[in-house]
Amino acid sequence: MSILEIKNIKATIGEKNILKGLNLSLEKGKVHAIMGPNGAGKSTLSKTIVGHYDVEVTEGDILLRGKSILGMEPEERALEGIFLSFQHPVEIPGVSNAYFLRTAVNAKRVHEGKEELNAAEFLREMKQTAQELGMKPEMISRSLNEGFSGGEKKRNEILQMQMLQPDVILLDEIDSGLDIDALRAVSEGINAMKDGERTFLVITHYSRILDYIEPDYIHVLKDGQIVHTGGPELVAQLEDEGYESIGAAG
Amino acid sequence: MAQEELNQAVSGEYALGFEIDIEQDTVPPGLDEGVIAFISQKKDEPQWMLDLRLKAFAKWQQMEEPHWGHLDYTPIDYQSISYFSAPKQAPESLEEVDPKILEAYSKLGIPLEEQKQLQGIAVDAVVDSVSVKTTFSKELEAKGIIFCSISEAIRDYPELIQKYMFSVVPMTDNYFAALNSAVFTDGTFVYIPPNTRCPMELSTYFRINALNTGQFERTLIVADKGSYVSYNEGCSAPTRDDNQLHAAVVELIAMDDAEIKYSTIQNWYPGDENGKGGIYNFVTKRGICETNAKISWTQVETGSAITWKYPSCILKGDNSVGEFYSVAVTTLAQQADTGTKMIHLGKNTTSTIISKGISAMKGQNTYRGLVKIGAHAEGARNYSECDSLLIGDQCEAHTFPYLESKDPHGQVEHEATTSKISDEQLFYLRQRGIGEEDAVSMIVHGFCKDVFTQLPMEYAVEAKALLELTLEGSVG
Ligand SMILES: Nc1ncnc2c1ncn2[C@@H]1O[C@H](COP(=O)(O)OP(=O)(O)OP(=O)(O)O)[C@@H](O)[C@H]1O
Ligand SMILES: [Mg+2]
Numbered sequence: 054m055s056i057l058e059i060k061n062i063k064a065t066i067g068e069k070n071i072l073k074g075l076n077l078s079l080e081k082g083k084v085h086a087i088m089g090p091n092g093a094g095k096s097t098l099s100k101t102i103v104g105h106y107d108v109e110v111t112e113g114d115i116l117l118r119g120k121s122i123l124g125m126e127p128e129e130r131a132l133e134g135i136f137l138s139f140q141h142p143v144e145i146p147g148v149s150n151a152y153f154l155r156t157a158v159n160a161k162r163v164h165e166g167k168e169e170l171n172a173a174e175f176l177r178e179m180k181q182t183a184q185e186l187g188m189k190p191e192m193i194s195r196s197l198n199e200g201f202s203g204g205e206k207k208r209n210e211i212l213q214m215q216m217l218q219p220d221v222i223l224l225d226e227i228d229s230g231l232d233i234d235a236l237r238a239v240s241e242g243i244n245a246m247k248d249g250e251r252t253f254l255v256i257t258h259y260s261r262i263l264d265y266i267e268p269d270y271i272h273v274l275k276d277g278q279i280v281h282t283g284g285p286e287l288v289a290q291l292e293d294e295g296y297e298s299i300g301a302a303g
Numbered sequence: 304m305a306q307e308e309l310n311q312a313v314s315g316e317y318a319l320g321f322e323i324d325i326e327q328d329t330v331p332p333g334l335d336e337g338v339i340a341f342i343s344q345k346k347d348e349p350q351w352m353l354d355l356r357l358k359a360f361a362k363w364q365q366m367e368e369p370h371w372g373h374l375d376y377t378p379i380d381y382q383s384i385s386y387f388s389a390p391k392q393a394p395e396s397l398e399e400v401d402p403k404i405l406e407a408y409s410k411l412g413i414p415l416e417e418q419k420q421l422q423g424i425a426v427d428a429v430v431d432s433v434s435v436k437t438t439f440s441k442e443l444e445a446k447g448i449i450f451c452s453i454s455e456a457i458r459d460y461p462e463l464i465q466k467y468m469f470s471v472v473p474m475t476d477n478y479f480a481a482l483n484s485a486v487f488t489d490g491t492f493v494y495i496p497p498n499t500r501c502p503m504e505l506s507t508y509f510r511i512n513a514l515n516t517g518q519f520e521r522t523l524i525v526a527d528k529g530s531y532v533s534y535n536e537g538c539s540a541p542t543r544d545d546n547q548l549h550a551a552v553v554e555l556i557a558m559d560d561a562e563i564k565y566s567t568i569q570n571w572y573p574g575d576e577n578g579k580g581g582i583y584n585f586v587t588k589r590g591i592c593e594t595n596a597k598i599s600w601t602q603v604e605t606g607s608a609i610t611w612k613y614p615s616c617i618l619k620g621d622n623s624v625g626e627f628y629s630v631a632v633t634t635l636a637q638q639a640d641t642g643t644k645m646i647h648l649g650k651n652t653t654s655t656i657i658s659k660g661i662s663a664m665k666g667q668n669t670y671r672g673l674v675k676i677g678a679h680a681e682g683a684r685n686y687s688e689c690d691s692l693l694i695g696d697q698c699e700a701h702t703f704p705y706l707e708s709k710d711p712h713g714q715v716e717h718e719a720t721t722s723k724i725s726d727e728q729l730f731y732l733r734q735r736g737i738g739e740e741d742a743v744s745m746i747v748h749g750f751c752k753d754v755f756t757q758l759p760m761e762y763a764v765e766a767k768a769l770l771e772l773t774l775e776g777s778v779g
Binding site: 103126128131142148152154156160197213217 | 726735745749752
């Protein structure tokens with residue numbers, strides 16, 4: 054069953070056509086990986102799904118659980134369970150990581166008709182999760198992403214993902230810039246979220262993370278379209294032959 | 304984000320714009336020696352005070368209104384202002400205070416009533432020109448602390464007033480200070496005896512109620528050797544179409560080893576988005592530090608149509624410390640030209656300036672600061688940080704840091720940043736499920752954090768709420 058359906062999406066940034074009739078169906082509970090050359094439109098695809106202000110959709114539709122989300126505000130899409138781990142997480146000075154994340158978690162809980170977590174309950178959970186991800190305790194009280202190293206920012210994205218418990222998780226180059234330990238911690242964090250219900254879309258350039266998180270499907274995105282879909286075996290072929298050979302014929 | 308949405312998000316209605324319906328005792332508009340004599344007589348003042356007022360008035364008439372501020376406003380007609388207004392009955396005790404005033408204060412969230420007094424805040428409430436009620440005076444008296452209206456102090460403590468009033472801000476210091484010296488109607492006097500720590504936060508709430516009245520309060524705080532006091536000032540005014548003038552003077556004296564912490568939450572009526580109405584706020588605030596003394600100014604300025612204000616420190620004594628922490632918000636068509644002066648005269652004097660300007664809609668926000676290091680101020684150090692945050696693209700921020708150093712070894716560090724609430728930041732928060740309005744206020748609070756942490760706890764809460772209110776609006 055597909056949870057997220059992207060139907061013939063055409064999207065522009067500024068005047069530039071980036072997504073050119075892209076089709077992709079994410080199967081519920083599965084791990085999908087997207088690979089493709091620089092500038093192909095991978096980040097644009099993830100931005101389109103979360104309603105980023107840069108992107109204008111000119112044609113097509115995106116359905117979440119069968120319902121179009123194109124008319125929804127970014128925060129509504131988030132509350133409906135879509136989470137994006139940003140390729141470049143932004144820094145917000147003076148806003149503590151814990152305060153920010155508690156606000157986000159409670160917004161989601163209210164949306165789901167649950168009671169808000171109080172500060173103590175929340176902090177306990179956040180500390181525990183951060184520790185499992187190998188984050189220093191001080192990262193919890195520091196300003197959101199401010200002065201975080203590249204790897205720390207990525208771990209912080211995973212921390213947010215774990216606390217927010219989203220249904221559809223888009224990871225844009227979560228593995229870039231990570232050292233070996235961080236890559237393992239982040240991958241384990243992702244694997245811990247796999248429960249057969251949650252769905253992942255993993256954008257990456259490297260097979261390494263895919264060795265850890267074992268995707269079910271590989272999609273190749275070239276020039277604004279999905280040009281090929283295959284199983285995990287495709288990764289090795291791409292590593293050997295590059296993107297030139299793929300999709301050229303069809 | 305669309306400009307319209309942004310404008311809505313930053314145009315919280317002025318929630319304190321209600322008028323108290325009580326009988327006022329007001330002089331007709333106009334200013335001459337007769338009016339000054341009337342004020343002095345109403346206040347039951349000794350002759351020497353009237354003489355000083357008349358002297359100030361004579362000087363003021365020879366002075367010119369300054370126009371160097373980055374401010375644009377219709378000229379003030381000093382003859383169309385009424386210089387004295389008081390509730391008809393002068394109350395003696397809390398029971399006698401007009402219930403409408405008490406109700407108005409409780410709407411403002413002022414802890415005037417008994418239950419709130421228990422929280423340990425002494426309040427001197429000023430409605431228009433008269434101090435309505437000074438709470439807690441008895442308990443403070445026991446420690447020898449004087450906390451009363453300036454009018455009472457002129458009558459009851461003439462030697463202290465004669466010694467210290469005009470000693471930090473001379474009556475001819477500037478145009479508005481001279482005007483205030485001639486016509487000041489009320490304000491607060493505080494004296495803390497040597498080696499005494501004032502056991503509670505002292506607080507004054509000013510409010511301009513009557514139509515077309517100016518408010519000219521005068522505050523004098525004297526912290527004797529080794530003493531400590533934290534003083535809080537809050538202001539608001541009801542919504543009106545006409546501009547009202549507010550020209551206050553505050554003088555602080557911190558003797559050897561003394562410390563004064565002075566916090567202001569200024570929420571005068573800002574006028575509307577076309578610049579109609581609102582308070583013209585021309586304020587002179589200055590403190591002097593003797594050896595090892597410290598003065599710390601913290602201000603949260605969200606109101607007024609025009610703000611012209613530079614709380615300053617004269618660091619006269621060796622090792623003395625001056626601090627200035629400021630959040631100034633200009634939205635609608637508000638204009639603020641505010642900052643500080645740190646005058647280093649003593650050796651090893653240090654000063655810190657943290658200024659956060661937030662501009663939205665058509666707001667104009669200027670930081671103007673002077674750091675002056677005298678020839679004998681060996682080892683003087685200053686750190687300045689001036690950050691501006693722009694919301695939308697019709698507003699402006701300006702920074703004018705001046706440095707005058709006669710000591711080549713003085714260490715002065717200045718950092719300035721201007722940033723927009725970036726779409727990137729807003730989007731990040733919204734992608735995590737936080738609504739747009741909450742996201743804006745989260746970013747703004749983060750920006751002001753270094754200043755808010757300087758405020759006493761309950762005032763920090765108030766300041767945050769006020770900021771939210773000022774910048775609030777339904778996001779479409
Ligand atoms: N804000 C923007 N303004 C102009 N062009 C943009 C903007 N954002 C993206 N583009 C262009 O859109 C195209 C697709 O960019 P996108 O970021 O989606 O690529 P990508 O597949 O994620 O690449 P990479 O692997 O390098 O991350 C690129 O040519 C890029 O230059
Ligand atoms: Mg990318």
